[in-house]
Amino acid sequence: MTEVARRTDAVPLYGDRYRTDPAEVYAQLRDKHGPVAPVLLEGDIPAWFVCGYRELHQVTTDSTLFARDTRRWNAWETVPDDWPLLPHLVHNPSVMFTEGPEHQRRAGALSEALESVDQFELASQCERIADQMIDRFAGAGEAELMSQYASRIPLSAAALMCGVPQAQTRMLVDDVMAAMNSSLADQMTAYGRMEEEMLALLERKRVTPGSDVPSHLLTNPANLGDEEILADLLLVMLQAHGQTTNWIGNTVALMLTDERFAITLSGGRASVGDALSEVLWHDTPTQNYLGRIATRDTRLGGQRIRAGDLLVLGLAAANADPHVRPAEGASGNRAMMSFGHGEHGCPYPAPEIAEIIAKTSIEVLVDRLPDLVLAGDLEWRSSVWTRGLTRLPVSFTPAYQP
Known part of the structure; x- marks a missing residue:
């Protein structure tokens, strides 16, 4: 069992509450857990949600520790064949998974x-x-x-x-x-x-x-x-x-x-x-991205990440991080994570x-x-x-x- 799967305080990233106000869910996750939070994807599949700007920058920069090949995921045996998020995670020949x-x-x-x-x-x-x-x-x-x-x-x-x-x-x-x-x-x-x-x-x-x-x-x-x-x-x-x-x-x-x-x-x-x-x-089209897989045990944002754990890249949440979020109208600031990094x-x-x-x-x-x-x-x-x-x-x- 993964470290995140043991958490009883993981927050669903689906359902009415998320659908109604995702930005509020991101803010509450950050307030409760900090820049890396335990979450549940649809079907209660556990993952880590990276919502801190600095932490997201670290994950997307270090492709050796946080790899893209999803065949490394340690929870595949828990995923049903009809899981709706499979198209986002199943390895395919595109450049995305190389x-x-x-x-x-x-x-x-x-x-x-x-x-x-x-x-x-x-x-x-x-x-x-x-x-x-x-x-x-x-x-x-x-x-x-x-x-x-x-x-x-x-x-x-x-x-x-x-x-x-x-x-x-x-x-x-x-x-x-x-x-x-x-x-x-x-x-x-x-x-x-x-x-x-x-x-x-x-x-x-x-x-x-x-x-x-x-x-x-x-x-x-x-x-x-x-x-x-x-x-x-x-x-x-x-x-x-x-x-x-x-x-x-x-x-x-x-x-x-x-x-x-x-x-x-x-x-x-x-x-x-x-x-x-x-x-x-403030309202980026790509809210979150699946994902990265930890290649070894590590710590990120105060959380213990196990080898094989799945990390969801919280692009919209990182953009809303109070440490970096610009005031409305700050159109010249192009440091947003909306296109990844x-x-x-x-x-x-x-x-x-x-x-x-x-x-x-x-x-x-x-x-x-x-x-x-x-x-x-x-x-x-x-x-x-x-x-x-x-x-x-x-x-x-x-x-x-x-």
């Missing part, structure tokens, strides 16, 4: 491929995609922005970066959305279609390469195999959908509900960057690419619909990992559609 020189080889190739993206062209493409999306509902005077706007632009942009033909982009977008938002069986079916589509894309790029991410991965000196490239392309698509979509939605919600931004929403381009930064600090953090320049997509999407929205207002209650997704909206209803003056 370590040491292998991780450096894979992550380096992915970063080089992402660096090849022309960021000016990307912004221009995002403007075009955003305009097309808005055209579909501008004449109605109302919209549900998560399903009709925020969730579709990042995927469409990622498809363009990957050189997906325009005729197939919509099918791929629908499959990614199904893989993220459906039942487990439907998710597996959609994921299988995505794999087939990406494999076909690799074959086309091998014959006719272009200036896109798959082509750069195929020719990278790291000599990646098709399985490796496939896993990392799917990772790029899913991350583009989940995190960038929620960054857009959370930021628009902030601008529509906070008077500091509402007064400059119409044409207030300077406020968009401020709002994006504030969301990363260390060699397993979000690969450069993925955060820059995500910001271009999010910022462009919001700027086009407020330019096209300057009197945008909230038209109903915000509905938040219940997830220990993600802070995002399921509904963002808005209304506006209908735009003339020629």
Whole structure:
């Protein structure tokens, strides 16, 4: 039995209390246990929750002591086959689970491929995609922005970066959305279609390469195999959908509900960057991340950690650590943990690419619909990992559609 499994004061990171106010749960965990707290994941699976900024920095920096390969976890025998968090922990061929020189080889190739993206062209493409999306509902005077706007632009942009033909982009977008938002069986079916589509894309790029991410991965000196490239392309698509979509939605919600931004929403381009930064600090899309596994017995934040124990990275909680949390409006402070840290953090320049997509999407929205207002209650997704909206209803003056 692990040290954390023996704790009777472990706090659930699920349920109504967590769903209603996760920030309050993080604060109470810190007050009661300090920067590292015993928690229970869904199904009462024990883990350690790293909520201190300094401690999270230590864990994400020391990849030897706190490793990424989840096959080291000492509690696998307690996990049921239908555990809903399995997709976050089961080892797969993507760069997320590699370590040491292998991780450096894979992550380096992915970063080089992402660096090849022309960021000016990307912004221009995002403007075009955003305009097309808005055209579909501008004449109605109302919209549900998560399903009709925020969730579709990042995927469409990622498809363009990957050189997906325009005729197939919509099918791929629908499959990614199904893989993220459906039942487990439907998710597996959609994921299988995505794999087939990406494999076909690799074959086309091998014959006719272009200036896109798959082509750069195929020719990278790291000599990646098709399985490796496939896993990392799917990772790029899913991350583009989940995190960038929620960054857009959370930021628009902030601008529509906070008077500091509402007064400059119409044409207030300077406020968009401020709002994006504030969301990363105070309402970050990626709340927590699974995880790291201790490779030997150690102490962290006053707690005794056993070899094989699972650590949950409390990104949102670390951002809220009173030792580092900036005042509202401190938009120039970029030291937040929202994109992780260390060699397993979000690969450069993925955060820059995500910001271009999010910022462009919001700027086009407020330019096209300057009197945008909230038209109903915000509905938040219940997830220990993600802070995002399921509904963002808005209304506006209908735009003339020629």
